[in-house]
Amino acid sequence: MLKKIGDTLFGIEYSYIEYLSHIVSDCVDAQVVEGGCPLDKCKLKHPIGIKDLRKHLNDECTKVDMQCSNCKEKMRRPFVKFHDCSTTYENRLKSE
Numbered sequence: 625m626l627k628k629i630g631d632t633l634f635g636i637e638y639s640y641i642e643y644l645s646h647i648v649s650d651c652v653d654a655q656v657v658e659g660g661c662p663l664d665k666c667k668l669k670h671p672i673g674i675k676d677l678r679k680h681l682n683d684e685c686t687k688v689d690m691q692c693s694n695c696k697e698k699m700r701r702p703f704v705k706f707h708d709c710s711t712t713y714e715n716r717l718k719s720e
Contacts, residue, residue, distance in 0.1 A: 663687040 657677050660669040666687045668680060681688060691698050695709040 661685060661687075 655674050656671050658671050660672050666685055686702050688701050689698050690701055690704055695712040697712045699707060
């Protein structure tokens, strides 16, 4: 049975695009970033796969600067849940 599975897999050909798609998204042995997160002072400095690094930067990293789409105030990810646009607008009016 193993020989039959091996012969079946050996006969399959992949295009270069399929290979790249597999490496970037599905492959367990995909490319690894040795230094971890590229942002300074981030504690994630162990080797990590590109897929996990993308998830870290999009969802978890506390060193990413974010910007409110309404008032354009910049803040770090942990402080987003405390953001209030009305306070920002009030401070801008006071300063002018």
